[in-house]
Amino acid sequence: MPEITTSEPPALDAVDRRLMHALGVNARASFRVIASVLGISEQTAARRYRRLRETGVLRVLLLPAPDPADRGQLVRLEVQPQSVRTIADVLARRPDVSYLRLMNAGAEILFGVRARARSERDFLLLDQLPRTGRVLRTTVYSLLHHFRTPGEAGLGRVSRSAQ
Secondary structure (H helix, E strand, O other), rough: OHHHHHOOOOOOOHHHHHHHHHHOOOOOOHHHHHHHHHHHOHHHHHHHHHHHHHOOOOOOOOOOOOOOOOOEEEEEEEOOHHHHHHHEEEEHOOOOOOEEEEEHOOEEEEEEEEEHHHHHHHHHHHHHHHHOOOOEEEEEOOOOOOOOOOOOOOOOEOOOOOO
16 A cells, blocks of 8 residues: 655644653653553653654754853744745754744744854845845843743753644
8 A cells, every 4th residue: 555645734632742741851761650640651752752753843952052151043034924934944954953932923933043153043034044045123131041930841942843
């Protein structure tokens, strides 16, 4: 029987979201530990994890530690509406982008970037993005501290492709 593939990501249910959150809290936790915390079987945790990875909903990245003094930047792009999805998809695939959200009815992209080196970040912000010709305005905020609520996963630990 031929395999049917789709470009649409699978619908995420509560177990998928809780699994991604658990990985955000402790990305090195075993499936046994995650399963016990979530109240599911170890096989279900492993199967859901593989499905999320294979469909591109979940990415696992190993990145060198950035400079501890550099907390990263939050970038707000105002882009031409017809280009927002293309630019968001490209940004979502970058390993130095830790957070991405479409805003303002799809005319703005908000994303977090924490590059290994300042030159890599500057190349993205000052050369690559302006060269697209689709970016109308860029605002960059330097992050001084990440504030989290108790139990919240850290930005950049779990990423989901832009939809």
